[in-house]
Amino acid sequence: MAKKKKVTKKKVTKKKATKKKVAKKKVTKKKVAKKKATKKKVAKKKATKKKVAKKKATKKKVAKKKSSKKKALPINLKKQLHDSILELIRVTSTVIPNDVQKVILEALEREKKGTTAEYAMKIIEANIKLAKNKSQPMCQDTGTILFFVEHPAGFHQNDFKKVVNKAVVEATKKGYLRQNSVDTLTGANNTMNLGPGHPSFHFHEHGKKSIDVKLMLKGGGCENVGAQYSLPHVPLDAGRDLDGVRKVILEAIVKAQGKGCGPGVLGITIGGDRGAGYVDSKEQLLRKLDDHSPIKELADLEKDIVETANKLGIGPMGFGGKTTLLGCKIGVLNRLPASYFVSISYMCWAFRRQGINLGPKNEIKKWLY
Ligand code: SF4
Numbered sequence: 001m002a003k004k005k006k007v008t009k010k011k012v013t014k015k016k017a018t019k020k021k022v023a024k025k026k027v028t029k030k031k032v033a034k035k036k037a038t039k040k041k042v043a044k045k046k047a048t049k050k051k052v053a054k055k056k057a058t059k060k061k062v063a064k065k066k067s068s069k070k071k072a073l074p075i076n077l078k079k080q081l082h083d084s085i086l087e088l089i090r091v092t093s094t095v096i097p098n099d100v101q102k103v104i105l106e107a108l109e110r111e112k113k114g115t116t117a118e119y120a121m122k123i124i125e126a127n128i129k130l131a132k133n134k135s136q137p138m139c140q141d142t143g144t145i146l147f148f149v150e151h152p153a154g155f156h157q158n159d160f161k162k163v164v165n166k167a168v169v170e171a172t173k174k175g176y177l178r179q180n181s182v183d184t185l186t187g188a189n190n191t192m193n194l195g196p197g198h199p200s201f202h203f204h205e206h207g208k209k210s211i212d213v214k215l216m217l218k219g220g221g222c223e224n225v226g227a228q229y230s231l232p233h234v235p236l237d238a239g240r241d242l243d244g245v246r247k248v249i250l251e252a253i254v255k256a257q258g259k260g261c262g263p264g265v266l267g268i269t270i271g272g273d274r275g276a277g278y279v280d281s282k283e284q285l286l287r288k289l290d291d292h293s294p295i296k297e298l299a300d301l302e303k304d305i306v307e308t309a310n311k312l313g314i315g316p317m318g319f320g321g322k323t324t325l326l327g328c329k330i331g332v333l334n335r336l337p338a339s340y341f342v343s344i345s346y347m348c349w350a351f352r353r354q355g356i357n358l359g360p361k362n363e364i365k366k367w368l369y
Contacts, residue, residue, distance in 0.1 A: 117321025258318025261348035272333035277343030
């Protein structure tokens with residue numbers, strides 16, 4: 001009996017052990033299944049993330065395509081831009097701006113009757129009328145073709161340049177511009193007014209949606225009498241102050257007499273480096289002749305320079321008389337402590353600059369001078 005009981009106990013213990021093992025196996029299986037499920041979930045999440053990223057990338061690509069399509073200049077707008085620029089060139093070359101004409105007529109009134117100075121001013125007046133009536137260039141010297149463009153963000157400068165270059169070629173063929181740009185080293189003329197640095201473009205981004213295009217035709221004779229001084233300038237005892245600036249400006253005017261086709265207008269920049277100073281001095285010439293600097297000391301200097309120059313007796317074309325200068329515009333740029341430049345650009349009486357404000361279809365919406 002006792003033996004039988006022992007055997008039964010052993011059997012029960014064995015059964016229990018087996019049950020435990022089975023239970024353990026089940027737990028392990030469950031764990032493995034859980035792990036697998038977790039792995040699957042992670043993989044699914046990853047796949048979803050990838051899909052989302054891919055969708056985003058595709059969206060970005062589509063948006064980029066759309067925006068580049070939007071910004072590129074459609075052909076009809078190119079044609080209208082070409083026509084507007086061609087008209088800007090024609091008017092700039094043949095019609096003196098109102099603000100310049102006004103001071104030229106005032107100068108003619110001022111000159112003594114019967115003098116060579118009055119005669120010279122009358123010739124200038126007749127030249128201006130003839131050019132306008134016949135729509136012909138007011139001077140045989142086309143000069144450097146300078147474009148100043150103010151544009152909104154996203155503007156395509158290269159597209160613009162291509163259209164403008166074509167308009168320059170057409171304006172040259174039509175005779176609004178003389179074939180005036182030559183290879184510096186060989187002197188060869190490709191008869192199109194195109195080449196490295198010609199026309200010259202200056203782009204500025206502004207906060208408005210519209211585009212303003214200004215054009216200046218700056219003659220060679222007057223460009224030759226431009227000057228740049230580094231102060232202090234010992235020969236004139238010109239120091240690094242506005243008195244020193246005044247001294248060098250007056251010397252530049254005296255040196256230009258009889259050479260720059262006066263009476264002229266000065267664009268001057270104090271400060272900057274040599275390059276920036278000259279560029280900005282030309283941009284001063286974009287200001288209207290009846291405005292004045294917002295900085296009082298510079299406004300006073302502008303007035304003083306014109307009054308003093310007109311008392312020097314140089315006169316129109318250097319023939320003597322009361323009109324040596326028609327205007328003077330002075331701007332200022334920051335400088336390095338080590339430098340103090342005064343950059344002077346001289347514009348002749350044939351002050352050809354005009355500007356247009358373009359409408360949404362690149363049509364001329366408004367003339368700026
Ligand atoms: S400097 Fe002026 S006026 Fe004299 S030739 Fe040149 S463009 Fe004509």
